[in-house]
Amino acid sequence: MPATPRTARPRHYLMCPPTHFRVTYAINPWMDPAKPVDTDLAVAQWEDLRDLYLRLGHRVDVIEPLPDLPDMVYAANGATVVDGKVLGARFRNAERAAEGPAYLDWFRSRGYTETLDPVHVNEGEGDFLVTGAWVLAGKGFRSAPESHAEAQEFFGRPVVSLELTDERYYHLDTALAVLGPDEVMYYPGAFTPGSRAVLERLFPDAVLATAEDAAVLGLNAVSDGLHVVLPEAATGLAERLAARGFEPVGVDLAELLKGGGSVKCCTLELRPAAG
Ligand code: ARG
Numbered sequence: 001m002p003a004t005p006r007t008a009r010p011r012h013y014l015m016c017p018p019t020h021f022r023v024t025y026a027i028n029p030w031m032d033p034a035k036p037v038d039t040d041l042a043v044a045q046w047e048d049l050r051d052l053y054l055r056l057g058h059r060v061d062v063i064e065p066l067p068d069l070p071d072m073v074y075a076a077n078g079a080t081v082v083d084g085k086v087l088g089a090r091f092r093n094a095e096r097a098a099e100g101p102a103y104l105d106w107f108r109s110r111g112y113t114e115t116l117d118p119v120h121v122n123e124g125e126g127d128f129l130v131t132g133a134w135v136l137a138g139k140g141f142r143s144a145p146e147s148h149a150e151a152q153e154f155f156g157r158p159v160v161s162l163e164l165t166d167e168r169y170y171h172l173d174t175a176l177a178v179l180g181p182d183e184v185m186y187y188p189g190a191f192t193p194g195s196r197a198v199l200e201r202l203f204p205d206a207v208l209a210t211a212e213d214a215a216v217l218g219l220n221a222v223s224d225g226l227h228v229v230l231p232e233a234a235t236g237l238a239e240r241l242a243a244r245g246f247e248p249v250g251v252d253l254a255e256l257l258k259g260g261g262s263v264k265c266c267t268l269e270l271r272p273a274a275g
Helices: 039-055 099-109 146-155 193-202 211-215 235-243
Strands: 012-015 059-062 079-082 085-088 128-130 135-139 159-163 176-180 183-186 227-231 247-251
Touching: 012 039, 039 059, 039 227, 039 247, 079 099, 079 128, 085 099, 085 146, 128 176, 135 146, 135 176, 146 159, 159 193, 176 227, 183 235, 211 235, 227 235, 235 247
Parallel strands: 012 059, 135 159, 227 247
Antiparallel strands: 079 085, 128 135, 176 183
């Protein structure tokens, strides 16, 4: 079967440099405060990712990192933006609580008028992933189940709840990536049987990741419809994507993996209002 022809669509991203990145607390199993972190190396790897997006023709805005928020580099968690509407984040852990208002302030100061400071805990695009037809929403570790209804009401898009079961894959974006309007890749082992059945029903042709590819956070990837930027260690996934007509682009974000995040975690997509 010949691979589907693919086209890239230019995207608008928000990123936050890891100027103050370090691992001083552990709120996911990837984080070990005893393990040294090279902040300069983290910055260099992050700059490579930003430069790659620019070379691929995307627009990248940058939010100023705050010194007391070492996890602020994971911009995906800062909000969810659909149709130009900004659903703010409310973090589960006190260590990250101040990031929610910091990101919301950025949007308000940039002229975004439709914003919502949420009632329920949601960690932005860590747990909300947008397809053409739906918002896929993760729960189990971070975002509260009630946040799914809150997002559906605010965006007016159907939200599909998915339950995560493996603490290594604590955010939906560590277990699933959106590749195109109705294409995804995911690691079945990260979901409950019922959620797996939902994914099989919605996406019968999904690219499935092996345990090995998931364990290097290979699913923490960003697609523009053609290029799929993913951790370079996820070689099996890269082959599967190429066989489907995508162009996988591997990057090294090893320092940021020590905080439990990779490509997608560092990237918040700003989806404009239609028209
Ligand atoms: N240390 C951060 C946390 O545990 C990592 C967040 C990763 N971001 C993501 N979108 N999965 O909250």
